[in-house]
Amino acid sequence: MDLFPQFLANGLVMGVFYALSALGLTLIFGLMRVVNFAHGEFYMLGGVSGWFVTNHLGLDFFSGLIVVAAFMAAVGWLVDRFLIERVRGQGEEPGILLTIGLSIFLVNGTLLLVGPAPMKVAGAMAEGPLFFGPIAVTKLRLLAVAVGIALIVGAHLLIRRTRLGAAMRATFQDPMAASLAGIRTGHVYAATFALGCTLAALSGMLLASIYSAQASVGGLISLKSFVVVILGGMGSFAGAIAGGLLLGVAEAMWGGYVSMGMVDVIGFVLVILILLFRPQGLFSIRTERA
Amino acid sequence: MTLERNILLAFLAGAALLPFAVTDQYILHLAIMALFYAVLASSLNLVVGYVGEFSLGHTAFLGTGAYTAALLSTQAGMPMWVTIPLAGLVSAVFGFAIGAITLRLQGPYFVIVTLSFAEVLRIVANNWIAVTNGPMGLAGVGQNLFGDVAVTDKAGFFLIVLGIAAVALYFSYRFVYSNAGRAAVAVRENRYVAQSIGVDPFGTAMQAFVLGAFLAGLAGGFYAHYISFVGPEVFRFAFMATMIIMVLLGGKGTLIGPLAGAVIVTVLEEYLREVQELRLTLFGLIVMAIVLFLPNGLMGFIALRREQQAAKPTLNAAKERTV
Numbered sequence: 001m002d003l004f005p006q007f008l009a010n011g012l013v014m015g016v017f018y019a020l021s022a023l024g025l026t027l028i029f030g031l032m033r034v035v036n037f038a039h040g041e042f043y044m045l046g047g048v049s050g051w052f053v054t055n056h057l058g059l060d061f062f063s064g065l066i067v068v069a070a071f072m073a074a075v076g077w078l079v080d081r082f083l084i085e086r087v088r089g090q091g092e093e094p095g096i097l098l099t100i101g102l103s104i105f106l107v108n109g110t111l112l113l114v115g116p117a118p119m120k121v122a123g124a125m126a127e128g129p130l131f132f133g134p135i136a137v138t139k140l141r142l143l144a145v146a147v148g149i150a151l152i153v154g155a156h157l158l159i160r161r162t163r164l165g166a167a168m169r170a171t172f173q174d175p176m177a178a179s180l181a182g183i184r185t186g187h188v189y190a191a192t193f194a195l196g197c198t199l200a201a202l203s204g205m206l207l208a209s210i211y212s213a214q215a216s217v218g219g220l221i222s223l224k225s226f227v228v229v230i231l232g233g234m235g236s237f238a239g240a241i242a243g244g245l246l247l248g249v250a251e252a253m254w255g256g257y258v259s260m261g262m263v264d265v266i267g268f269v270l271v272i273l274i275l276l277f278r279p280q281g282l283f284s285i286r287t288e289r290a
Numbered sequence: 291m292t293l294e295r296n297i298l299l300a301f302l303a304g305a306a307l308l309p310f311a312v313t314d315q316y317i318l319h320l321a322i323m324a325l326f327y328a329v330l331a332s333s334l335n336l337v338v339g340y341v342g343e344f345s346l347g348h349t350a351f352l353g354t355g356a357y358t359a360a361l362l363s364t365q366a367g368m369p370m371w372v373t374i375p376l377a378g379l380v381s382a383v384f385g386f387a388i389g390a391i392t393l394r395l396q397g398p399y400f401v402i403v404t405l406s407f408a409e410v411l412r413i414v415a416n417n418w419i420a421v422t423n424g425p426m427g428l429a430g431v432g433q434n435l436f437g438d439v440a441v442t443d444k445a446g447f448f449l450i451v452l453g454i455a456a457v458a459l460y461f462s463y464r465f466v467y468s469n470a471g472r473a474a475v476a477v478r479e480n481r482y483v484a485q486s487i488g489v490d491p492f493g494t495a496m497q498a499f500v501l502g503a504f505l506a507g508l509a510g511g512f513y514a515h516y517i518s519f520v521g522p523e524v525f526r527f528a529f530m531a532t533m534i535i536m537v538l539l540g541g542k543g544t545l546i547g548p549l550a551g552a553v554i555v556t557v558l559e560e561y562l563r564e565v566q567e568l569r570l571t572l573f574g575l576i577v578m579a580i581v582l583f584l585p586n587g588l589m590g591f592i593a594l595r596r597e598q599q600a601a602k603p604t605l606n607a608a609k610e611r612t613v
Contacts, residue, residue, distance in 0.1 A: 097538055102574065107574075108571040262414075265409075265410055268406035268409050275403055
């Protein structure tokens, strides 16, 4: 049992990144109702472009983070305006297919450009470990987690405190009424998609500074983000965070005590159980029946 | 209905003549893969097109079938005529179990949970080394049809997969034009109206789902023997993406659509092999183009054109009358 606090800490670290990525998806999938299978590819693009700006353009970590955020927001905006908008209001199916196509395109396009090798984002500081009693965490991880938490808080403030956030909330409550009130809903949809895309990408870049970015990682990340969104409840901000931490800890415990190879199963088993016994998600207030 | 049946029969008859007309092994291989995918696409179409729920976990049944056949063949040395039907049956049992859980869900939840099941099976296949041999897969699956009679050439395999395709199309046809099939369409179009006239949505969806699983299992069993190797890749999303593209390109909810889709996509994939590295990138672009410009697939496009053709003369007649 002496390793328990260490597993817990590792799980919470991973959980923050799952939460960040899932937060992006809860906006796109939970609110916009786009079953976005390219979400993991946005995450991957974040890691790869983070590698590019820090290793090839020679930016430091934080200005790299800002450049990547701006770039991925633009990508998200364009994807929404040129692709997603054309199938809006036609149910889930065209969106699923469109994003599957997009994800195939993005993965293979990235493979063509940078190849399959893992790419390490240059971190902000050295790897030295810090000890808190029995727990060892590297400084780099601690910093990445801090940035991740700051981003989560930032996204929360953006949605709760700004005009854009108010417009988003209005649009997802009632698009018709929102557009009657003079909100340009087309822009709001695009902005929401861009925000979701950016959150995923930044999660990818932060994690790539701890581990490394790879062109083919996207599929699994998409699935795990869906798992977290369903765990937490569709469109629930707090749910995505709690679900992300839960998944991170559950995986760390399973990996630590049971078997490393089957770690990825845990998320899927959780989602199957959740949908059987509590289909509205763990934290959703809305009683939406699956 | 009769037109659909006649086209299907003509397709099968034409295909049956192929191995006598063509001896090129490469073309025969393409034809085998096209028919293999046609079976898969038709089985997926039963769920996507007739139940109207978007299953992303169909590889679960393909993989189950493939592993069943491979295990029966390598462990017990059974010939193909036993293993392939058994592969279908085992997949059908899996389909019943998975359907019992997933068909209670709708929309995006159904999509994610079916996908989760396929992923769970993939990870199990990857890690349960004692049975599945893990990532190394099961190699050397036998190719004997009855007892010691082995299938040695591509023409033989072509006739086997043609037989499976005929079975798949026959079952699909019988299902679609049965009461259960019509009930499934009623549920797809309007769940509440269907329920109000006494259709049990869960039951009809289950029939289609289990039949789809059975057919996908047959295809999987064939695949194991034909390729002679089964690894965890059979559960991968790439297979799923190919199947979906075939169904939607051809037109879901029609029997001919998935068939046409399978043939077109198989040929297209081979053709794009010329531009090796760009292949999958272009494939992604083509998928997006289909969704944006051909939302109901080829069959939908043809149906639309025929409606327009039919509407034109009456329009002209109406004009003349006003003149």
